[in-house]
Amino acid sequence: MRFRLTDDQRALRDAVRRLLSRRCDPAVLRKAAEGPPVLDRELWRALGAVGVFALRLPEAEGGAGLGLPEAVLVFEEAGRALLPGPLVATHLAAASVPGAATGETVVTAVAGGLVEWLDAADVVCGDAAGAVPLRSVDPLTPLHRVRGGRGEPEPGGTRDAGDAARAGETRDAGDAGGMRPDPLAVLLTAAEQLGSAVRSTGLAAQHARTREQFGRPIGAFQAVAHLCAGMLVRTETARAAVYAAAVTADPVDIAAARLLADEAAVRCARDCLQVHGGMGFTWESEVHLHLKRAWMRTRRGGEVTQSEEVLAGGLLVDGG
Amino acid sequence: MDLSDSPAEAEFRAGLRAWLAEVLPTLPAVPPAHDWPARRRYDLGWQRTLYDAGYGDVHWDAPPAKRLIFLEETERAGAPYVGAGFVGLLHAGPTIAAEGTAAQRARWLPPILRGEEIWCQGFSEPDAGSDLAALRTRARRDGGHYVVSGSKIWTSHAEVADWCELLVRTDPDAPKHRGITWLALPMDAPGVTVRPLRTLAGSAEFAQVFLDEVPVPVGNRVGAEHDGWRVTQVTLGFERGTAFAGEVVACRRTLAELAAEARRNGRWDDPALRRRLGRLHAEFRALWRLVQWNVSAAEASGGVPGTGGSVFKLAYSRARQELYDTAAEVLGADCLDLDRPWTSERLSSLSYTIAAGTSQIQYGIVAERILGLPKGR
Secondary structure, eight states, rough: OBBBHHHHHHHHHHHHHHHHHHHHHHHHHHHHHTSSSEEEEEEHHHHHHHTTTTTTTTTTTTTTOOHHHHHHHHHHHHHHHHOOHHHHHHHTTTTSTTTTTTTOOOEEEEEEEEETTTTTTEEEEOOTTTEEEOOOOTTTTOOOGGGGGSSSSSSSSSOHHHHHHHHTTOOOSSSSSSSSSOOOHHHHHHHHHHHHHHHHHHHHHHHHOOOOOOEEEESSSSSHHHHHHHHHHHHHHHHHHHHHHHHHHHHHHHHHHHHHHHHHHHHHHHHHHHHHHOOOSSSSSSSSHHHHHHHHHHHTTOOOHHHHHHHHHHHHHHOO | BSSOOHHHHHHHHHHHHHHHHHGGGGOOOOOOOOHHHHHHHHHHHHHHHHHHTTTTTTHHSSSSSOOOOOHHHHTTTTOOOOGGGGGIIIIIHHHHHHHSOOHHHHHHHHHTTTOOOOOOEOOBBBBSSSSSSGGEEEEEEETEEEEEEEEEEETGGGGOSEEEEEEESOOOOTTTOOOOOOOETTTSSTEEEEEEHHHHHSOOOEEEEEEEEEEEEEGGGSTTTHHHHHHHHHHHHHHHTTTTTTHHHHHHHHHHHHHHHHHTGGGGHHHHHHHHHHHHHHHHHHHHHHHHHHHHHHHTTOOOOTHHHHHHHHHHHHHHHHHHHHHHHHHGGGOOOOHHHHHHHHHHHHTTTTTSSSHHHHHHIIIIIIIOOOOOO
């Protein structure tokens, strides 16, 4: 057992972090959040060029021949940098949609009754017919709602293809908007949530070290220090779950990763906002962007109860 | 990232598994909790069995990953844990191994490994709990002896211990971390009185130890005089390393038993209970991965347990309490019946956020040493 990053994995993570810190820094994001979101095609191609989308394709097909653990590290960095765009859907379409692997084609997918970046995307996986735009809470992610439950997972259960056919519904070959959420999409989303939790924890600790009140840094007060420490505990627990699920690809591990990473992302963003006080409640702060994106990502995996039921059922099958 | 066994680890696991299958059916019955002499015999006997089979020093000498396999496999097979041997095997022993002289190692380590002597821990005092360095038990030099007076509290297994790893104040004028010395106290020395303390679970797991002018030979000092605080840090690191790894395996088994019981008594039909069990399943799976993550990190850093132990203990102690609160929901009215094992486990779980460094102390460690926040208080 060597449950830690290899030197190659560390180098990959650092390379992606460097690229994103140049192309997608907080100042750029804050500026982008002022107007309607625009997908940066040039950045998309740059991501394609470094292999973000083709990462798991075999080398013979122009990919990097890497596995889920490497993909998870890349998506963690994307979440940390708040990288906008339908990254997960394009990555998962790399083998099936021409141009996706290089970043020429932008692919989105129906997930959790919503479609991200529908107008900007070239290809949509799943049935997005009749989708209507909504005023997205995340200023950097345009959203459409898919009407009538078509092409989305059912709350509290799943339907097989036979049920869908009897109901007169159709499913696209891509199937990313099929009856149940794609487990790989759920895992990569969990990795983004993990990255977001890492960033929120870092921002909170940085603020607690430097912001002074009552003549000392607020991080010297236990009420603030323990809040920050709790963020780190949630983040590191989620990290162990997400990385392990990337190694095993086991559906129960993925459900666990999803629950813990969603909770870490949302609660760390909330606590980060609290540590920032009034400054955290402003539009200029980066904090609200993490919270809003984290809320948005929690919808991708379908209803939370589904994941909880998978985990509960797992207790009966193999004794946990 | 690799979760599978290396060939050497797989061989160790297979050999251990085969040996456990052979030896466990031959063990005597577990003695009742109140019968201390019998528990001493039982725990020492198990350590002797391990020693004879070549597993006696697995807590000290094996690489962390191998130690984790040992803890995982013995727990899975339902083997005894260290019991009264805890302090000798996981605290005092490693401290003596790291800081003792050759003569001290030769005197104290073999009887621990062979299952012949029991150690207890004399650290906390009535007025020095979380603020351990404020301890006041005094030791003054008198020729070849220290003469020790004071009292120690929360001392587990004191009734059956041969030795006590004792922290005493040798220099009352120095800053509080600098005037402390580590001594090996023979529990049969004149002036030692043990008074058992009853826990809220009704058990007598620990005791208060009174020391009245107790002579301790100077040769029983490990490390330099006044340097006991540094010597102690070695011990505390061990405590927060893999000490709870076997318990996570046990908790996962308990969780599966809860699900089976809920199916049997019909409470499984309540979706709120299933959701709660599902969330606990996620947490305990993650905790096991966190143990593996920390052990791998310790292995990379040369076997030193890092601050990851504090992160783990914070998450684990809370999850364990939640586990037995959920057990109470599964049991219904039976949760008030002390003859249901989960009821007494629920009571015992209340100590987890207190013992071995309270959660508040652990949060402070995480805030200062990992997040780099300024020292508070």
